[in-house]
Amino acid sequence: MSDSELSVLLENLSSPDEAAERAVKNRAAQVLRPSGAFERLDRVAVWLAGWQRSRSPGVQRPHAILFAGDHGVAAEGVSAYPADITAAMVAALAEGKATASVLASQVGASLSVVDVAVGDPTGNIRTTDALTPQRFDAAARAGIDAVEDCDTDLLVVGEMGIGNTTPAAAVAASVLGGSALEWVGPGTGVFGEALSNKARVVQDALGRVGSAQPLEALRRLGGAELVAIAAAVMTARRRSIPVVLDGFIATASVLPLEAEAPGALQHCIAGHRSAEPGHVRLLEHLNLEPLLELDLRLGEGSGALAAVPLIRMAAAAVVEVATFDEWADHSPVPAP
Numbered sequence: 001m002s003d004s005e006l007s008v009l010l011e012n013l014s015s016p017d018e019a020a021e022r023a024v025k026n027r028a029a030q031v032l033r034p035s036g037a038f039e040r041l042d043r044v045a046v047w048l049a050g051w052q053r054s055r056s057p058g059v060q061r062p063h064a065i066l067f068a069g070d071h072g073v074a075a076e077g078v079s080a081y082p083a084d085i086t087a088a089m090v091a092a093l094a095e096g097k098a099t100a101s102v103l104a105s106q107v108g109a110s111l112s113v114v115d116v117a118v119g120d121p122t123g124n125i126r127t128t129d130a131l132t133p134q135r136f137d138a139a140a141r142a143g144i145d146a147v148e149d150c151d152t153d154l155l156v157v158g159e160m161g162i163g164n165t166t167p168a169a170a171v172a173a174s175v176l177g178g179s180a181l182e183w184v185g186p187g188t189g190v191f192g193e194a195l196s197n198k199a200r201v202v203q204d205a206l207g208r209v210g211s212a213q214p215l216e217a218l219r220r221l222g223g224a225e226l227v228a229i230a231a232a233v234m235t236a237r238r239r240s241i242p243v244v245l246d247g248f249i250a251t252a253s254v255l256p257l258e259a260e261a262p263g264a265l266q267h268c269i270a271g272h273r274s275a276e277p278g279h280v281r282l283l284e285h286l287n288l289e290p291l292l293e294l295d296l297r298l299g300e301g302s303g304a305l306a307a308v309p310l311i312r313m314a315a316a317a318v319v320e321v322a323t324f325d326e327w328a329d330h331s332p333v334p335a336p
Contacts (some may be wrong), residue, residue, distance in 0.1 A: 003132070004133070005140035006227065009216055009234035010261040016050025016240075017325070024049040026055060030323040041314035044269065044291070045305045048315050051242040051267045052153055058317050059312035062109035063290035065102060065232060066093065067143065067159050067225035069117030073205075074163035078198045080189040085112035086162045087118050090308075093160070099301035100158065107308040109156065116142050116222035117161075125167055125205040129220040132225065141223040143231030147239065154311065155236050158301020159253075160227045167196060167223045168252035169278055170205045174217035176261050176285060180206060185248070185276040187297070214256035222253070229253035237267050244269045244311065246304040247296065248279035251286070258286060269311070271304030274297060326336040 028042040029035065050059040068090045074083040083249045093113045096105070104111040116139050122130040165187035173183045180202035190198055193199060209220050210266065211257065218239040219229060230253045245251055245268050257264040270283055272291035275297045291307040322330070 003145065003188065004215065005137045006231050006234070007198065007260070009144070009231060009238065010257065010264060013209060013237060013264060014240060016149050016202060016266065016316040017053040019052070020069065021046050021050040023055040024318055027323065028318045029320040029326065030206075031318060032324060032327055033321070034113055038130040038317055041310070041317060044311055044314035047269060047316040048154075048242055048311065051236040051240055053240055055218045055316045058319060059154045059308065062107065062153050062154040062308050063147050063150050064100065064104050064111045064156035064158060064305055065150070066111070066113045066301050067116050067228040067232070068113060069115075069161045069164075069223055069225040069310070070119060070121035071161060071167060071223050072121040072164040073126060073166050073201060074121070076126055076197070076201045077194065078190065078201055079163040080194075080204055081098050081162050083121065089160050090115065090118055094133055098300060099298060100302050100305060103302055103305040107305055109305060112146065112150070113160070114146050114228065116228045122223045123222050125228065126201050127208070129145060130222050131168060131219050131224065133219070136227055138221040139227035140231035143228035144235045147232045148226070150333050152241060152309065154244065155241050155261065156246070156252040156301050156304040156308065157229050157232055157250055158304060159229060159249050159299055161223060161225050164223055164225065164249050165276065167201060167221055167226060168249045170202045171217055172252045172255060172282060173228065174209060174212055174221055175205055175214050175231065175255050179203065183278045183281070185277070185278055190319060214259035218256045218261055219255070226253040230257055233257065233268065241267070243268045244304040244307055245288070246268065246271055246301045247274035247299060248282070249299060250309060251279060251282045251288075255282060255286070273308035274303060321330070
């Protein structure tokens with residue numbers, strides 16, 4: 001797959017603007033608050049400055065892209081909901097009635113939904129590959145096009161697809177190793193025997209594929225929306241757009257990128273840590289420190305959207321707060 005749409009995006013990766021990073025870091029050390037009082041948020045502001053290539057970073061035009069697709073593995077009973085819920089939720093998102101639609105409105109973000117496989121499920125990974133090379137490239141192209149056409153200074157990526165925690169767990173296990181039991185979680189709410197069945201399905205998929213390179217694992221074990229997310233994230237890197245990752249599925253989608261090209265996710269930040277056990281492990285492996293921990297397990301980019309105001313505030317708390325020198329210059333001169 002050396003010539004796939006996605007692998008090409010991993011070549012000649014750009015770096016952040018170090019001068020902008022230094023300027024914002026220096027300013028953060030001088031603003032009107034005790035040294036280190038906002039250390040975590042100051043680091044977010046520095047990160048944002050580097051990728052926006054600006055000494056005055058800010059969040060004015062946040063945009064969320066949700067990729068939606070169906071999965072053949074849903075037929076194995078791995079989700080608490082039937083596969084046709086994907087299409088229903090896409091319709092609700094389009095009508096502004098879904099959770100992500102409302103959250104996007106509340107945080108001032110525009111939102112688009114990209115259908116990459118709704119009604120056209122990928123292969124059942126228990127018995128066959130999720131995507132042919134042709135479908136893999138088509139999904140990647142959808143992710144590329146979605147980001148190339150958007151005007152944003154902060155990109156949120158998310159997904160919608162019944163059953164997609166199963167391929168996410170399979171991709172994570174294939175890339176990082178470990179048994180299915182170590183990666184499979186309840187997803188939308190499967191427990192007991194249903195959860196055991198989900199683990200068996202993932203283990204069977206891993207046994208079928210055997211050892212695979214990271215991008216090949218994404219093609220054979222993932223799904224169309226996972227591939228589109230990966231391509232969208234790397235297109236954002238090429239455009240120097242900072243990215244907020246959502247939960248387990250979004251993070252598993254980009255794991256192969258980091259495995260193929262270490263440092264590929266430097267422009268990404270984890271919006272939150274979900275309740276899915278595999279997400280916790282992925283964030284630790286990728287050294288991504290989540291901004292929020294609210295035990296969310298919805299998807300739809302919802303956890304990443306919830307983090308947008310925090311990122312906006314982190315930038316404003318450096319750029320708009322006066323430094324000690326600025327305040328001294330503007331303060332009234334004491335009477336003699």
